[in-house]
Amino acid sequence: MSKLRIGLAGLGRLGQRYAENLARAVPRAELVAVCSPVESERAWARDTLAIPTIHDTFEDMLADPGIDAVVLVTPTSLHASQIEQALDAGKHVFCEKPLSLELEDCRRAAAHAAKASKRAMVGFVRRFDESYRNAFMHIEAGGIGRPFLVYSQTTDLADPTGAFLKFAPTSGGIFLDCSVHDVDLARWLLGRPKAKKVYATGTVAMYPPLEAIKDVDNGIAIVEFEGGQMAMFYASRTQAHGHDTQTDVTGTGGKVSVGRNPRADRVEIADANGVRNSVLPSFYERFAPAFVTQARHFVDAILDDTPFDLTMDDAVEATRIAVALRESQQSGQPVLLA
Ligand code: NAI
Incomplete structure (x- = not known):
């Protein structure tokens, strides 16, 4: 795999910054799809990003066999279940902090990730x-x-x-x-x-x-x-x-x-x-360059099969x-x- 093909979920305040970074500043990543339930956000993606596919549901994006990894910049209440869905669909996952607002959800998602064949990382940008x-x-x-x-x-x-x-x-x-x-x-x-x-x-x-x-x-x-x-x-x-x-x-x-x-x-x-x-x-x-470094770290770790700097246990x-x-x-x- 020469480039990691990424699908991005969430195009809100931070998700749009992620989209721009993944499309332009992470050379080993290819942003191939995005999804958002909000039409104005999908219109932003059509106007701003030269990407082939824009979905209106997360489930449709997960069904795309041309995606290797999913990046979640969705509301925190969705993180744990979307990590599990993405792993079950055979995608690696990067998820914005925090893993969940509820400890039980965190533990369940971490246990799910420990058994999965693909890998999951929760981002804490300051480490980068x-x-x-x-x-x-x-x-x-x-x-x-x-x-x-x-x-x-x-x-x-x-x-x-x-x-x-x-x-x-x-x-x-x-x-x-x-x-x-x-x-x-x-x-x-x-x-x-x-x-x-x-x-x-x-x-x-x-x-x-x-x-x-x-x-x-x-x-x-x-x-x-x-x-x-x-x-x-x-x-x-x-x-x-x-x-x-x-x-x-x-x-x-x-x-x-x-x-x-x-x-x-x-x-x-x-x-x-x-x-x-x-x-x-x-x-x-304050942290714009660190968001790029963090995205590159995730992509490199998947492509080179090297460890993430942050474990799911850290996120829990x-x-x-x-x-x-x-x-x-x-x-x-x-x-x-x-
Ligand atoms: P936001 O509310 O602006 O954006 C959320 C996005 O998720 C929207 O595009 C919305 O349409 C989309 N969405 C909602 N349901 C969805 C679904 N089922 N499937 C796909 N997309 C869906 O929120 P914001 O501020 O961008 O925050 C997103 C995440 O980023 C949060 O978890 C937050 O904690 C984290 N964050 C992290 C920061 C940091 O410093 N690392 C700073 C700001 C936010």
């Missing part, structure tokens, strides 16, 4: 970001001694229109939607430990409709891991300055930080008001921790994880 990779390699080389503490935050620019409120009820809440990235990062940078205890709390600072669904727009969390390592997370939907994702890892011999100044570019302005730079507006500007553990954080935030109690 150059700065996070460099930090990981520095830690692996012993650069900070034994790492024992991660602080990591995912904080989004406030949206005065509150448009995200439409998606909030199905997002799983701030910890499953946003902090799940930090959870996966923390495990990766600390040597993939399992969590034993979590505590989370939060507040509604700007968007009162979140109260009705027991969600918050600013959340903080503490995780204790089985090996004694610790993590602290902050997630926010209300930042005044921009998208501000950053991480510190502290070890016995030093500390490494990623993204401390979420600068949009290398311009720095100095005047009578001080020194300043502009800030990234959203996650996509990230959801297990994020679900416990949501439970703790809603109950006000710490959650012990067996």
Whole structure:
């Protein structure tokens, strides 16, 4: 197989970026089909992508024998069952994070993948970001001694229109939607430990409709891991300055930080008001190159039969921790994880 023939499901906010990347920036992939139940999204695909086949159902796309692998950028509630359907149809699968909002679905999909003849990977894009990779390699080389503490935050620019409120009820809440990235990062940078205890709390600072669904727009969390390592997370939907994702890892011999100044570019302005730079507006500007690297990693791993950097167990553990954080935030109690 010289190129991996891909069918992409989901052409929403992120799916369209995936389509453009797979069509133009992943040389060993060929985007041969897309599917979406929404006519305006299929029209976008017809107008934008030079691809032969556009389906209106996922099932029709799976029936196409000319597809080797499926990429899922569909709503999270569909991920686990679509992974299983794709594997049963004899396709390899890449799925956007998170694997599911429910732990049982995660476990079922992971068990299904373990028995399947084709392979499945859940993406956590930050692992493919150059700065996070460099930090990981520095830690692996012993650069900070034994790492024992991660602080990591995912904080989004406030949206005065509150448009995200439409998606909030199905997002799983701030910890499953946003902090799940930090959870996966923390495990990766600390040597993939399992969590034993979590505590989370939060507040509604700007968007009162979140109260009705027991969600918050600013959340903080503490995780204790089985090996004694610790993590602290902050997630926010209300930042005044921009998208501000950053991480510190502290070890016995030093500390490494990623993204401390979420600068949009290398311009720095100095005047009578001080020194300043502009800030990234959203996650996509921050991680655009990493999405391409992640897609290339998936394609290379399938074509060359090499391991994925992320296992299905990693995806299950990230959801297990994020679900416990949501439970703790809603109950006000710490959650012990067996
Ligand atoms: P969206 O709601 O904008 O797009 C979802 C897409 O799925 C739409 O095109 C919709 O028509 C399509 N769809 C719905 N049912 C379908 C079905 N049965 N078969 C095929 N397509 C179907 O959502 P968005 O923001 O693009 O998110 C998609 C996924 O990407 C989510 O799981 C989300 O967690 C993840 N995501 C990850 C980010 C990251 O930083 N890695 C950032 C944003 C989203």
